[in-house]
Amino acid sequence: MASSAAYELRSLEGRGQGLVASKDVRAEEVIFEELSLVTVKTWMILSGVVVLRREKVEQKYQALPDAARRCYRSLHPLLLGAEPAEPAAEPAELRPEEHLKVWDSCGFDFCDLEDTQWNQVLHLMICPTLLSLACGGAYAYRAHGQYVRSILAAGVLFFAILGPFCAKLFYFGSQGLFVTAARLNHSCLPNCEVRIEGKGRPAKMVLCAKKQVKKGQELTIDYIKELAHLEPSERRKLLQQDYGFLCRCPKCLALDRAVATAEEEEET
């Protein structure tokens, strides 16, 4: 893991711990780079929902050296948010459901080179071929038409439109645990973004500033950046459902204050 003096870990009110800039950072500046502790292959739907981890996370954990296992365990939600002076909270060993909690709360999703190649085969070859055979065949059977013609006609349709369409519906992906980046809190107005370069294993994550960040400001990312178009209340609901926390980023806190003021004014 590469580290620099550009950030430090601090306790932040209502958000557990988080990374804070320890010096002024320019827009687009790289704040840190980090290699994944461990990665697993996944099956994703709808721009970023993991439906299946194709590799067993427990096996990955068992294969790690002792020091890396300690880092992995430190990502358990019981420890994330706890003060560093509370080591008693560390679970001795993780149960299967605790492994899943680690990945659900700290896993970063991405597509590496291998996933991208498989996705091209899946979306540009396999899906259109299967659908053309099924739909063209069914049409020819019902309409007593020519199978080859019907399948070819369906093929034109599916090869032209299905690949781009289903590329975001279901795809092969990867998920990585990054020990430092796991401490980044969410904000609906983030000042940083992560880029994951998955050319091989371990994957490399790069944290970049989206805008100028002043010394002492928290470094934040958007956990649901694919859903930036949603209303603030919907984003909040989603974060609570999928990530299990009520968003207390500055934007949501400001909205809370505005709602409370409006309610007070209505009552008086």
Ligand SMILES: C[S@@+](CC[C@H](N)C(=O)[O-])C[C@H]1O[C@@H](n2cnc3c(N)ncnc32)[C@H](O)[C@@H]1O
């Ligand atoms: C990946 S961890 C981030 C680091 C964590 N705060 C810690 O103490 O190590 C994600 C957890 O941080 C907290 N968190 C992150 N962003 C938050 C936010 N905007 N508002 C409230 N809690 C947040 C939630 O408890 C969430 O489950």
